[in-house]
Amino acid sequence: MLIIFVSCGPSDEDKARVKIDLAKNLLAKNDTAEAIRQLDSIPKLYPEAMYSANAAKNLLQEVRFEVMQRKEAELDSLEVQVAELEKSFVKEKTEFDRYTQYTHKRQTFTRAWDRSYIQVHLDERGELYLSSNYHGENWLNHTGLRVYDSGDDAKTEEIPIGSVDNHRSDFMEAKWEKVSYRNGKDNGVIEFIANHVDRNLKAVFLGKEYYYIILETYDKEAVRDALALSKAIKKRNKLEQEIKALGQKINIQ
Incomplete structure (x- = not known):
């Protein structure tokens, strides 16, 4: 069986x-x-x-x-x-811009063309970077930036002379240098400034010659405001994408 x-x-x-x-x-x-x-x-x-x-x-x-x-x-x-947050900025898109640019109202060209300072740059995607802008009678040939106060500091990566992000120009006796620290090459300087707006931050432009400045309160606030807006824009864009994806999954047009 x-x-x-x-x-x-x-x-x-x-x-x-x-x-x-x-x-x-x-x-x-x-x-x-x-x-x-x-x-x-x-x-x-x-x-x-x-x-x-x-x-x-x-x-x-x-x-x-x-x-x-x-x-x-x-x-x-x-x-x-x-x-x-946008109230502190001027929005503009020129024929040379792929994306709308946010310029802090205290850092517009008319307010800043003839001074040495740190500028923050932001676009509609929330992409953020820093630049060091020198104006003077002699060339610095600067390639980097260090921001510091009372033993605390942050230093950018070096942007070599000849790089597309290391620009210079002159007119009569005046010299201009602009070094841009894109794609994270600020190396934490943006966060450092934003987190220490209340401190007496100094900066040194690093090159063949050194040039020292004290950061103006409104420049520190511009960096802080731009960082906050950058984070908010990126979070908004991410949420919009997530909502769109969810809508497609549950067949909501």
Whole structure:
């Protein structure tokens, strides 16, 4: 006599229901991202669990809709913050600009063309960089910048003479040098200034000759304001992308 033993393990429906229960527990703990991951995996892991897969899909839609609503509320609040921060800036896009530029009202050309100072640059994407601007009678040939006070300091990377980001010009007896520290080459100087607006920060332009300045309060505030606006713009742009992606997933046009 032939005896065949058949092992009856949990079905796909049983396994899928366990996943759904796990997702609900995760939602109760506010672990929304992991809950979504668990729900999203059910149709792939358990293709025969038609009932549970449909239940998971419905729950997933509800969760994504709630997440989108929270993000939309956060975006509304962020738009107010961006609008408030923008009040300190002039927005302009010339024929030479790919993106709209934000210039702090205390650092416009008419206010700054004939002085040595640190300038902050910001565009509509939230991309931020710093430049050191020298105006004087003699060439410095400067390639870097150090900002300091009472033993604390931050120093940029070196931008060599001849680089596209190391520019110079002259007119009659006046000399201008502008060194731009793009793509993180400020090396923490932006954060250092923004975090120490209340301190008597000094800066030295580093080159064949050294040139020292005391940072004006309004220049320090310009850096602080630009950094805050940069972070707000980037966060807003990220939220807009996330909301759009969620809308597509739950078929909201």
